[in-house]
Amino acid sequence: MSPRARTSRFIGKFSGRLGFLGLTLVYVLLVAACLGTLAREDELSLGRNPVANLLKTVGEFANPSFLDVWFGNTHLEYKSDDGTVLRVENRQEVEMDYLAGLGRATWTTIRIATLGSLLGALLGLPLAVLTARNLAAPKPLAWLAKGVLDVTRSIHTLVFGLVLVGIVGLGPTAGILAIGLHSMGTYGKLFAEAIESLDMAAIDAVRSVGATSDQVFFNAVWPSVLPQFVSSHLYVWEFNIRDSTILGLIGAGGLGLLITEATALFQWGRLATVLIVIVLMVSAFDAISRRIRQALS
Known part of the structure; x- marks a missing residue:
């Protein structure tokens, strides 16, 4: 057999x-x-006083810091144990400055996700062409391309980010490269599946007239799979916007850096503000990408 x-x-x-x-x-x-x-192994414990801790945390999350722009104390005094006034703070002005920084961090996150997704798509496309079974690429090249896609898809973006921060240093460049390398595997798999779903009659017709591999791709494959490619790109791009918020935890900048600061200082009100921005950003992108996918269908 x-x-x-x-x-x-x-x-x-x-x-x-x-x-x-x-x-x-x-x-x-x-x-x-x-x-x-x-x-x-006694690893399912909820710790001490989980209900009280939960209620306290929920209460702090229910008061996001951006509300201080309107309702914050304009003359907040910080005192020592003996009652000496150490400094006076206008919470409304402080929160306005924080929101300005939050806006810059949001723009950094969008840039990381956008450029990283584009890089991943450009790297994944030629590998998808090689791994698509119906295009009959040489087997050694197909196996090599599939191996590269499997490896990059298996390694998490955060791991790529940790390595790249050590290579290129802190900043958005490491985040862009991390997003691109991990997304390359996802794009390659999705693009290859889109190519494999094609009707082979049109491809065989182009081949029968003596077209080269490039001519077959650009005249028979590309026009048919372009809508699916765009849909896949929007899906992965949306995912990378969420994923890029985590890269700030390792020094890639963006919203992840603010999340790190808020959690390290137990500032749950500010963390709530950052999370609200992330939810709004992802929801807006999801609505836009859904409209584009509907237009393509």
């Missing part, structure tokens, strides 16, 4: 209802093993 026939037979065993139940049982056993081992 050929390897392909053995593979088809193996897959066929799991395609029916019995196979689905078997896979479900395996999943249930995996979940039970995870819970059991964590419980045995």
Whole structure:
């Protein structure tokens, strides 16, 4: 029996209802093993006074710092233990300055996600062409391209960021490169799947007249897959906007830096303000990308 026939037979065993139940049982056993081992290692504890800590944290999150722009104390005094006034602060002015910095950090995050996504798409496209089975690229090149895509997709953006910060230094450049390298694997997989879903009749017709590989791609493949490419790009771009907020934790700048500062100082009000900005930014981009995808469909 050929390897392909053995593979088809193996897959066929799991395609029916019995196979689905078997896979479900395996999943249930995996979940039970995870819970059991964590419980045995006493790693499922909620700590001391979890309810009181939760209520306190929720109360602080319910008062985001941006409200100080309108309701903040204009003459807030900081005193020592003996009552000596150490300094006086206008909370409204302080929060206005913070919001200005928050705006600059948001723009940095958008730039990291945008340029990183574009870099990933440009790097992933030629690798997708090589790995798409219906384009019949030379096998050594196809295997090499698939290996590169699998590796970059497997390594998290944060890991790439940690390495690149050590190479290029702190700042947005490390974040852009980290987003680009990880996204390359995702783009390559999505682009290759889009190419493999094509009707091969048009591609074969172009090949039959003696077209080169470049001519086949740009005349038969590219016009058909462009809408799917744009849709995939918007999806990954949206994901990278969320992902880029974390890169500030390792020194890439942007909103992640403000998140680090707020959590390190237990400033849950300011963290709430940053999270509100992230939610609004992602929601706005999701609405825009949805409109574009609808226009393309």
